[in-house]
Amino acid sequence: MTSRASNRSALAQGFAPFSYSGAKHAINFGYGLPDPVMFTELAWPDAFNRDTGVASADLPQYTDALGLPELRTKLAGRYGVRDDQVILTGGASQALQLIADAWIDPGDIVLTEDPCYLGALRTFSIVGANILQLGMCAEGVDLNELEAMLRSHTRVKLFYTTPAFHNPTGRQMSRTHMARVAALLDHYGVALVQDLVYAELPYNGTVDWLAPGGNVINIHSVSKVAGPGLRVGWVLAESNIINRLARLKCDGGVSPIVSNIVLALLQSGAIDAHIARLRQHYRAKRDILHTLLLFSRFCEPEYVVPSGGFSFWVRLAAGLEVETFIEAARREHAVHLINGRNYGPRSGDHVRLCFSYLPTSLIEQGLARLGTLHAT
Known part of the structure; x- marks a missing residue:
């Protein structure tokens, strides 16, 4: 029999552990991960330089x-x-x-x-x-x-x-x-x-x-x-x-x-030159997601177009039940979203859409799949 867990351990049970491995096997808009494609663009030095x-x-x-x-x-x-x-x-x-x-x-x-x-x-x-x-x-x-x-x-x-x-x-x-x-x-x-x-x-x-x-x-x-x-x-x-x-x-x-x-x-x-490339790379991804969102009906059109960072914050369209929508996206289309209420009690009608990690093809697929859920 194990001893009683600490208060901190008990509090931690309310949070899911981070799972990068899981993120690789779905269209995950919830994690703001760097694009692994860009890792090879950096001139990595010898660790024992x-x-x-x-x-x-x-x-x-x-x-x-x-x-x-x-x-x-x-x-x-x-x-x-x-x-x-x-x-x-x-x-x-x-x-x-x-x-x-x-x-x-x-x-x-x-x-x-x-x-x-x-x-x-x-x-x-x-x-x-x-x-x-x-x-x-x-x-x-x-x-x-x-x-x-x-x-x-x-x-x-x-x-x-x-x-x-x-x-x-x-x-x-x-x-x-x-x-x-x-x-x-x-x-x-x-x-x-x-x-x-x-x-x-x-x-x-x-x-x-x-x-x-x-x-x-x-x-x-x-x-x-x-x-x-x-x-x-x-x-x-x-x-x-x-x-x-x-x-x-x-x-x-x-x-x-x-x-x-x-x-x-x-x-x-090398890092400063790489940062310049990253800005161009992520700006292009941001622009692609923004263009797709302009024609999407699952979210409201009033959102901030980020001038940096990895994500959009969008309000789901009126009439959508948030938990039902997010669960259907996961179960039916392997598209992962995080309920906005996890970010704050006033934010339950929002979701975060991270564009940094996913290749363009999966961003497009993910938005298309979310669009079909709204249509039904």
């Missing part, structure tokens, strides 16, 4: 809790911060877990928008946070609603958002709006966590995001621009915050071998 400046003996070894020093220095220069404002993590997911561990006790409040990235909702839920989701306007979170929440709740610890091509809505939030959010949060002693994993993938122009510092904590990752299998992310924040996160790490540091690959990509400029 000796030209990076990292000693050969340091590569198979443990490394610092803060991460490989040479990579931290390179990232600090890239983002205009000091080395002591950078910590490497096992992808953006570990960054979120560390931040949750550093700020949240059971019953504490995390604020975010409705809808919100599923992975963040999962992470904060499992540590016992009370997640309150706020309405959005065209610019981002509703500032009046945010201030009302901050005035009326004393246990708010964090506000989490994805301002650069918001997941799942695809909205781009201006630096001006996010500066107002940060200032309001700072007045109440609350941290702003900006998840910027899509920030390198604007399809028109550039993105100007709010820099780290003060109460602003930024999360980045190579998952969307190189490969999620590398499992390398980083947090940029004030040095005291970085030190707090480092003390919560229980591993032997992010793999120096993998970190050396990322370092070599940055030093050679």
Whole structure:
């Protein structure tokens, strides 16, 4: 007989485990995965590349809790911060877990928008946070609603958002709006966590995001621009915050071998050239899905055309029963969708349509199959 599971383990039972293998065997619009076709377009360096400046003996070894020093220095220069404002993590997911561990006790409040990235909702839920989701306007979170929440709740610890091509809505939030959010949060002693994993993938122009510092904590990752299998992310924040996160790490540091690959990509400029190709590639896919949606009857025509990122956020057509539609898509056509209510309680009439992973032929097939369901 096994002992009783922990509260965190019990809470985790409400979330399905991530299954990439399952995603490969269906037309899955729910997962925002990079296109594997583009992995071969990147000039991958030798993992034991000796030209990076990292000693050969340091590569198979443990490394610092803060991460490989040479990579931290390179990232600090890239983002205009000091080395002591950078910590490497096992992808953006570990960054979120560390931040949750550093700020949240059971019953504490995390604020975010409705809808919100599923992975963040999962992470904060499992540590016992009370997640309150706020309405959005065209610019981002509703500032009046945010201030009302901050005035009326004393246990708010964090506000989490994805301002650069918001997941799942695809909205781009201006630096001006996010500066107002940060200032309001700072007045109440609350941290702003900006998840910027899509920030390198604007399809028109550039993105100007709010820099780290003060109460602003930024999360980045190579998952969307190189490969999620590398499992390398980083947090940029004030040095005291970085030190707090480092003390919560229980591993032997992010793999120096993998970190050396990322370092070599940055030093050679290969990653920046690759990002330019990715922008063109994903913009073309976005345009294809947008064209198909213009002639689709299963969703309403009023949606935001994302200017970056991996997905559309669409409202299902009036008269469609969401759960019935999603189940029929899965059972009859092997098309996988995620009910919008999983992203937030106000979002039950929406679905996320990710275009990044699927080849064009499957995007077209998937939309056609969803169209037949609406017709019946």
